[in-house]
Amino acid sequence: MPPVAPLPFLPDAVIFDMDGLMLDSERAINTCMASAARELGHALPDSLWLKMIGGGDGLCRRLLTEQIGEVAADELLLRSEALYDAVADAGIDHRPGIVELLEWLVARGIPRAVATSTRRPLAMRKLDAAGLLPYFDAVCTSSDVPRPKPAPDVYLLAASTLGVEPGRCLVLEDSPTGVRAALAAGMTPVQVPDMLEPDAAVRALAHRIVPSLADAQRLLEAQLVTG
Incomplete structure (x- = not known):
């Protein structure tokens, strides 16, 4: 995998997909x-x-x-x-590195939200059963917006709920659909692929792709040092 470009800024908020990104669902x-x-x-x-x-x-x-x-x-x-x-x-198993990343963000006071294609009742149950719900300032779901991903609606709602400009948000996603939604929202996505490896069409979106959540955390840590 080629070197990943540094993040352009230390984000004012980090928005997480849920299924396949945080949970092995x-x-x-x-x-x-x-x-x-x-x-x-x-x-x-x-x-x-x-x-x-x-x-x-x-x-x-x-x-x-x-x-x-x-x-x-x-x-x-x-x-x-x-x-x-x-x-x-x-309680669905965590994806490796998710708790460490969330605790790192909490320790630095960086706001966090979930933006998921799952309907609200199930999303809340899954996050609660997995022990991840307390880490988030907001949970936005497909129940809360008129259009699902790849439309940007759920990401824009998450930014609005946190009170952060979309352009200052980092998005962590596993799927191409979610990456397209984040780009449409004017956000900076980092893709951590799970079951779907990015094909040529996805790579042509020119976003950052890393192999693990630990690598995503390292991008943030580097920006904190240099930014």
Whole structure:
């Protein structure tokens, strides 16, 4: 991986995606979707679940409807949601480095918000069960905005809630959809890929891509020293 450019500033706020960035939930979601499909007798390719990453409820429903029809898609989603609820309530594993990064930001008084494509009730349950909710000053979800990612709405809401200009916000994202949303909001995204490696089209966005949250923290630490 080529060297990553330093951050252009020490951000006034850091905004976090949730699934796949802070929580190892993309794998859990995919497992529940595949299990529900098998239970209901649908032979669907694993590549379908990867296409859903970062896209929210609307994209998942559309992709499933294209494959198996509207009625069957709704049935599959209901079953997978029931399976996933049990996983979420038990507490989804953290992605490596998330607690260390959050504690570093808290210690320096840098405001923090969540901006997620998940609906509010489930997002709050997941963050609470995983022990991450106390670290955040605001939680913004797809329930709170008219358009999901890749529209910028949820990121703009997070900045407004924190009282920070969008251009002074750093965004941490795992998915290409989220990166596009952050760029559309006029923010500086750093992508930490999880299940989807950035392809040529994503790399052409010319944003920063790092292999881990620890590397994202090092970018911030360097800016604190030089900025």
